Amino acid sequence: MLALIQRAKWIFIAVLAIYVVSYATGYLAGKQNWVSVKSLQDSSIFQLSRNLEYKVPGYSFLLKSYKKWHDNCRMAYLWQKNAWGLGTLIFINNFFVANLTMIIRALLVLPLVLTIFGKFFQGVAFAQTPMSSRLMSIFIMEFGGYFLTISGTLTLVFWTLLPRAFRFQGRKEAFRAGLKIMGLAVLLSAVGMLIGSILEARLIMRLLAGPPQ
Numbered sequence: 001m002l003a004l005i006q007r008a009k010w011i012f013i014a015v016l017a018i019y020v021v022s023y024a025t026g027y028l029a030g031k032q033n034w035v036s037v038k039s040l041q042d043s044s045i046f047q048l049s050r051n052l053e054y055k056v057p058g059y060s061f062l063l064k065s066y067k068k069w070h071d072n073c074r075m076a077y078l079w080q081k082n083a084w085g086l087g088t089l090i091f092i093n094n095f096f097v098a099n100l101t102m103i104i105r106a107l108l109v110l111p112l113v114l115t116i117f118g119k120f121f122q123g124v125a126f127a128q129t130p131m132s133s134r135l136m137s138i139f140i141m142e143f144g145g146y147f148l149t150i151s152g153t154l155t156l157v158f159w160t161l162l163p164r165a166f167r168f169q170g171r172k173e174a175f176r177a178g179l180k181i182m183g184l185a186v187l188l189s190a191v192g193m194l195i196g197s198i199l200e201a202r203l204i205m206r207l208l209a210g211p212p213q
Contacts, residue, residue, distance in 0.1 A: 001180065001184070004177050004180060004181055005181070005184075007166060007167070007177075008151075008155045008159075008181045011151060011154055011155045011158060012151040012155075015147065015150060015151045015154065016147065016151075018116060019116075019119050019143075019147065022116050022117075022119035022120045022123065023119050023120070023122065023123040023126075024123065025120055025123065026119065026120035026121060026122065026123020026124040026125075026126075026127070027123040027124070027126055027127045028123075028127075029120075029123070029124055029127075030123060030124035030125070030126070030127025030128045031127040031128075035124055036124070036128065037121075037124055037125050037128055037129070040121050040124060041121075045114070045117055046117070046121065048114065049114035049115075049117060049118055052111060052114065053101055053104075063097075066097060070089065070093060070097075073085070073089050074086070074089060077089060078204070078208065081205060081208060081209075083201050083202060083205045084201075086201040086204060086205070087197045087198050087200070087201030087202075088197075090196075090197040090200050090201055091193060091194055091197035094142060094145065094193045094196070094197060095145070095189070095190055095193045095194075095197075098146070099145070099146070099149050099186070099189065099193075102115070102146050102149050102150050102153070103149060103150075103153050105150075106149075106150045106153035106154050106157065107153060107157060109154070109157060112150070112154075115150070134199065134203055135203070137196075137199055138196050138199045138200045138203065140196075141192045141193060141195045141196030141199065142192070142193060142196045144189070144192040145189035145190070145192040145193040145196065146189070147189075148185040148186070148188050148189040148192070149185060149186055149189045151185060152181050152182035152183075152184070152185025152186060153182055153185075155178050155181045155182060155185075156175070156178030156179060156181065156182045157178070159174040159175070159177060159178040159181075160174050160175045160178055
C-alpha cells in the first residue's frame with residue numbers, strides 16, 4: 001500500500017497546488033477589493049456551480065427531497081438544542097451528500113473547474129469576513145476531507161485511463177490500485193469531517209446559547 005501511496009503522491013500534490021493557488025488568488029483579490037463576495041454570489045458561474053447537480057434528471061429530485069428532509073431536521077435539532085443530532089446531520093451532509101457530489105465531479109474531471117472557482121470564492125470570503133480560530137479549524141477539517149476525496153478519485157481516473165504512464169501492466173491492475181487509494185482517501189476524509197462536524201455543531205450551539213452571563 002505504501003508503494004501505491006508513493007505513486008499517487010504527485011496527483012495529490014498537483015491538486016493541493018491548484019487549491020492553494022485558487023485560495024491565495026481569491027484572498028488577494030478580496031483584500032484588494034478587486035471583487036466582492038456579493039458580486040461573486042450573483043455571478044452566473046457561482047449559480048452554475050451551486051445548482052449543477054440539480055440539472056441532472058432524476059438526481060435532482062433526490063437532492064431536492066434530501067434538502068427538504070435536511071432542512072426540517074436541522075430546524076428541529078436547533079430548536080431542541082440537540083448538539084449530537086445536529087453534529088450527526090452535519091456529518092451526513094458533508095461526508096455522504098457533499099462528498100458524493102465531489103466524487104461525481106472528479107470522475108467527470110471537467111466539472112472540477114467549478115470547484116476551483118469555489119476555492120477562489122472561499123479565498124475572497126476569508127479576506128472580507130472575520131475568521132475565528134474555531135471557524136478556521138472547522139474549515140481545515142472539511143477542506144482536508146474534500147481534498148482527499150477529490151484527489152483519491154482523480155487518482156482512480158488517471159490511473160485507469162493512463163495505466164502505462166503510471167507504471168501499471170494493464171488497465172485492470174491500475175483500476176484495482178486506484179480503488180485502494182480512493183478507499184483510503186475517503187476513509188481518512190471521514191475522520192476529518194467527523195471532527196469538523198463535532199466542532200461545527202458545538203460552535204452553533206454556543207452561538208445559540210449567547211454570551212455567558
